Amino acid sequence: MRIGVAGKGGAGKTTVAATMARLFARRGFDVNALDGDPNPNFASALGLGAGETARLTRVPREGVMEERIGPGDEASLHLTRPLDEIVRTYGAIGPDGVRMLTMTGLLGAGKGCICGQHGMVREFVDTLGTVRPDDVTILDTEASLEHMSRATVGTVDTLLIVVEPYFRALQTLGRTVPLARELEIPNVYAVANKVRSDWDTTTIREYADRLGVEVLGEVPYDEAVAKADRENRSLLDSEPGSPAVQAIDAMVDALIAKPVRDATGEARTSASTAAR
Ligand SMILES: Nc1ncnc2c1ncn2[C@@H]1O[C@H](COP(=O)(O)OP(=O)(O)OP(=O)(O)O)[C@@H](O)[C@H]1O
Numbered sequence: 001m002r003i004g005v006a007g008k009g010g011a012g013k014t015t016v017a018a019t020m021a022r023l024f025a026r027r028g029f030d031v032n033a034l035d036g037d038p039n040p041n042f043a044s045a046l047g048l049g050a051g052e053t054a055r056l057t058r059v060p061r062e063g064v065m066e067e068r069i070g071p072g073d074e075a076s077l078h079l080t081r082p083l084d085e086i087v088r089t090y091g092a093i094g095p096d097g098v099r100m101l102t103m104t105g106l107l108g109a110g111k112g113c114i115c116g117q118h119g120m121v122r123e124f125v126d127t128l129g130t131v132r133p134d135d136v137t138i139l140d141t142e143a144s145l146e147h148m149s150r151a152t153v154g155t156v157d158t159l160l161i162v163v164e165p166y167f168r169a170l171q172t173l174g175r176t177v178p179l180a181r182e183l184e185i186p187n188v189y190a191v192a193n194k195v196r197s198d199w200d201t202t203t204i205r206e207y208a209d210r211l212g213v214e215v216l217g218e219v220p221y222d223e224a225v226a227k228a229d230r231e232n233r234s235l236l237d238s239e240p241g242s243p244a245v246q247a248i249d250a251m252v253d254a255l256i257a258k259p260v261r262d263a264t265g266e267a268r269t270s271a272s273t274a275a276r
Pocket residue numbers: 007008009010011012013014015016037141142143193194195219220221222223225226229244
């Protein structure tokens with residue numbers, strides 16, 4: 001399963017991505033946590049220490065991926081070395097054995113755009129789907145629709161759009177869904193976050209209904225998330241029994257139970273068959 005996590009700035013993308021990554025790993029999946037935000041904080045939300053986080057370096061395309069031409073002249077992308085070696089070189093193994101890789105990074109003040117990195121992320125996620133089809137790969141994205149317009153998330157099979165019960169966050173959901181359809185992402189869900197009332201639930205569900213998008217689950221507004229963030233700890237280490245963790249845990253179960261559709265819309269087996 002290749003999951004992209006999108007949504008408005010501050011909606012809770014990284015919180016959901018990091019907590020899900022570890023909860024998938026605890027169920028026996030090989031998990032790849034890819035930070036696609038050039039202002040990265042997936043690693044600290046995952047629970048990596050400050051030293052390990054500081055040593056993470058952006059995964060380059062050169063020396064990591066190459067295009068090979070097959071006997072029928074067809075081109076395909078490959079990793080030039082095993083994923084674990086790539087992780088040893090650029091990334092880190094986080095808590096619960098999650099592989100952490102930083103995929104994007106700014107070039108410096110006034111040093112120009114990072115368009116090429118978006119293409120690299122798209123290709124890397126695609127390649128993981130081919131060479132490690134049973135892994136769960138979770139791509140955290142930046143707060144922008146650019147990862148949609150540049151198709152950075154174009155090779156995920158599942159897109160989670162995290163949404164808060166505020167009009168502007170809902171507007172972002174409304175703009176993201178049609179782009180996800182244009183990219184032909186086969187499984188698109190909304191994730192309601194920071195929910196405090198029945199009104200919040202109803203507002204998000206009605207908005208998602210109008211867009212024809214299923215709400216995968218609801219995460220309550222939870223002081224435990226803010227506390228973990230204040231302490232720079234992973235939510236799972238800080239408050240493992242918190243309502244937010246329980247809600248994200250239920251969403252992991254829901255994803256595992258669902259058939260993962262591929263780009264043709266064909267339902268493949270559910271992810272549950274891939275766990276070790
Ligand atoms: N369910 C929740 N309850 C309370 N606070 C939350 C919840 N989810 C996220 N937060 C808080 O909201 C803020 C943003 O969360 P997070 O960093 O996960 O969002 P993001 O969408 O990844 O942000 P960005 O767009 O900057 O990448 C953080 O301070 C976090 O602690």
